[in-house]
Amino acid sequence: MLQQPELIFDFASDHFSSSQMGMFSDYPAVVVEEVPHQHLLTYTGLMGEQSQTEDHHELLKVEPCESGEEETMETLVAADSLLDMDCVDTLSLEQHYSQAFLPSLSDVITAPVTQVTVSAEGVVGAVDQSQWHSLHKERPAAQLQSRKRRGNTLYLWQFLMELLQDRQVCPRYIKWTDPQAGIFKLVNSKAVARLWGKHKNKPDMNYETMGRALRYYYQRGILNKVEGQRLVYQFTSLPVNMVYITDGDCGKEEEDDDIDKSGNDEGLSDGTISSDQSAEDEEADEGEEEEDEEDFQPPLKKTSLVSPRAAAAQRPRPTAKQPAQRDTVLRPASASLIQEQHLPIVSAEMLRTLQNLQKVRSLQPAGQASVFKTAQLLGSLCERQAASETATDAGKGAQHKSHAERRNALYLVPPTTSDQ
């Protein structure tokens, strides 16, 4: 049975209304993600009452473009334009970003990150188990939750994940060497340990101590050691809404021996964590905000250890990704969860439009006019969607609206549950 398309954004008014935001909350996450030679925009939808049992990942494959940070950034600009809306009272994007460890919205928009998660406030925190994807075939992602965080303590693995999502730290002190495989490297182990110690209020923390904690995770199935590579570890599973920051130009890596040149740990931490906030504020943020926003569920206790050899087999391949390893997010286009007839054609076309560099360049970040331009571009596409709807059963629900209304609206069609 086909589900009705739902209005999620009205271009005529150029913003979400409160009621529309309520609708949008059923489609909480929009993820712009870069994979080699293609860009994906993912709607990660928790569908209303089904949110506890099912999640829907819709992938819209965008026309491949030349890889590069410029394109990535423009994708983000496009996404920003797409999401730029007068709904700060209800969506509070910047608030969400800050709560998702990122220093500021502007950082997100201007940085060559490879994935950005945008969601209605509070929804990202509702990461259910199916939004974890295992990096091990023998442990399905669906099993990757069993423990609750104790109190307000941020676990080390969570802390590292957050560092990996913090442009101030990644890739300067910690970086992904193979995000697809969950492999990361402690570029500056001392700095990371110091940050961890600061977070734990353990000024004597060092890498030796932190390293033991990391090794402790081997038995728990949270981490694997990447054989033969010092300071390189592998997450056994990752949340699908991870924000992946690649090397890019968002910060230079800093080797261990660079760390002491400042000669000031506090200065390091301040500068590392945030240039906008004091380190104390940031630490408070880490300890509290993310508590609610990022409901990370730690993996189950490991039942079968992955051999170091197997882990080594997944050694970093920055350019040779393995789509199958993270099919939840990086599902190949051929396996897209969006069926063509259910696909919000407008959205697909819109994304292609946004991906078109010429047009993207015309978009001004944070410019509402750009959204309207997009809406204009979509107008004709809506016509095509309407034509498509008459040819298929998809989107019957949209037909209660006039063509004029549809011309100015963006519909998101829920996927069929059969294509999970």
Next chain:
DNA sequence: CAGAAGGAGTTAG
């Protein structure tokens, strides 16, 4: 000497 491994002790919920 840094990093890795792992036994044993500690702490918080």
Next chain:
DNA sequence: CTAACTCCTTCTG
């Protein structure tokens, strides 16, 4: 009591 560290010793390159 247990999870999640932290301390400590030993080993390796």
